Amino acid sequence: MILARAEQVSRRYGEVLALDRVDLTVRSGELVGLLGPNGAGKSTLINLLVGLRRPTAGRVELCGGDPRDPASRRQLGVTPQETGLPGTLRVGEVVDFVSAHFPDPVPRGELLDRFGLADQVRRQTGGLSGGQRRRLAVALAFVGRPRLVVLDEPTTGLDVEARHALWDAIRGFHADGGTVLLSSHYLEEVEALAQRVVVIGHGRVLADDSVAAIRGIVGVRRVSLVADDLPALPGVVATERADGRVHLLTTDADQLVRDLVTSGVPFRDLEVRPTSLEEAFLAITADDRPAPTPA
Ligand SMILES: Nc1ncnc2c1ncn2[C@@H]1O[C@H](COP(=O)(O)OP(=O)(O)OP(=O)(O)O)[C@@H](O)[C@H]1O
Numbered sequence: 001m002i003l004a005r006a007e008q009v010s011r012r013y014g015e016v017l018a019l020d021r022v023d024l025t026v027r028s029g030e031l032v033g034l035l036g037p038n039g040a041g042k043s044t045l046i047n048l049l050v051g052l053r054r055p056t057a058g059r060v061e062l063c064g065g066d067p068r069d070p071a072s073r074r075q076l077g078v079t080p081q082e083t084g085l086p087g088t089l090r091v092g093e094v095v096d097f098v099s100a101h102f103p104d105p106v107p108r109g110e111l112l113d114r115f116g117l118a119d120q121v122r123r124q125t126g127g128l129s130g131g132q133r134r135r136l137a138v139a140l141a142f143v144g145r146p147r148l149v150v151l152d153e154p155t156t157g158l159d160v161e162a163r164h165a166l167w168d169a170i171r172g173f174h175a176d177g178g179t180v181l182l183s184s185h186y187l188e189e190v191e192a193l194a195q196r197v198v199v200i201g202h203g204r205v206l207a208d209d210s211v212a213a214i215r216g217i218v219g220v221r222r223v224s225l226v227a228d229d230l231p232a233l234p235g236v237v238a239t240e241r242a243d244g245r246v247h248l249l250t251t252d253a254d255q256l257v258r259d260l261v262t263s264g265v266p267f268r269d270l271e272v273r274p275t276s277l278e279e280a281f282l283a284i285t286a287d288d289r290p291a292p293t294p295a
Pocket residue numbers: 013016017018036037038039040041042043044045081185
């Protein structure tokens with residue numbers, strides 16, 4: 001069953017074309033990561049899917065209906081990128097207030113426990129740390145036992161421990177049959193959580209596939225070595241120098257090694273390894289850079 005769908009969706013803000021004929025389908029039981037750099041259009045797409053904004057063109061569907069119809073949103077839990085919590089209310093009161101909107105909410109203690117906030121139940125939200133506030137905002141998306149949870153950059157501002165705790169909560173929800181769409185620019189987050197990755201850049205879907213397939217499509221390998229000066233080598237998509245090593249990203253590692261040897265340049269400690277999703281992502285979005293404006 002399809003829980004969220006965008007068909008040829010475009011969204012314009014004045015001169016800015018934030019989304020350009022985007023297609024996206026989220027099926028029941030999936031955990032989909034929406035990955036893209038700043039300004040790629042992730043939040044815009046999420047806001048259209050959850051009914052906060054209307055597309056300029058194209059069609060969006062949520063739980064089989066129009067996202068702007070409250071009936072379609074009944075089985076939806078959302079945490080937008082920016083959330084405000086009433087500072088004088090206690091954590092427990094905020095949870096109770098949101099719970100009251102749902103017929104069968106997750107019990108307060110269970111929810112707070114799941115999100116590592118059990119000790120904070122009597123604290124006013126205004127006194128929470130930024131990370132605790134973010135965790136509470138994310139927890140609230142799960143109160144009503146939704147079928148679909150949409151999280152816009154859920155772990156921004158969290159330290160490593162809090163991020164991992166949140167990942168566990170998201171994984172737990174998914175393991176129990178829940179469906180998740182989450183945006184992130186933390187590549188490791190998408191790699192750690194998602195089965196499917198939709199890469200967005202400049203308002204367009206650049207790739208939509210499994211994490212492994214995305215790496216495969218790009219097929220970039222990392223060739224790293226110790227060398228002083230290297231000549232320009234064909235097929236290198238990016239070069240970095242770190243920790244006394246040179247790292248070359250290439251789509252043809254075999255040819256690069258041959259070229260290195262025939263160039264006669266001295267090098268040592270050669271390593272060839274597959275790329276991380278991050279490297280694949282850089283390669284995909286690098287192809288998508290807008291052409292420079294003529295002077
Ligand atoms: N309300 C708005 N008015 C005008 N332009 C907007 C508005 N919202 C977004 N934009 C523009 O649309 C484009 C896409 O923005 P969006 O927030 O969807 O990207 P994003 O991928 O979520 O970015 P980030 O990772 O920085 O949150 C950007 O160029 C942004 O400046």
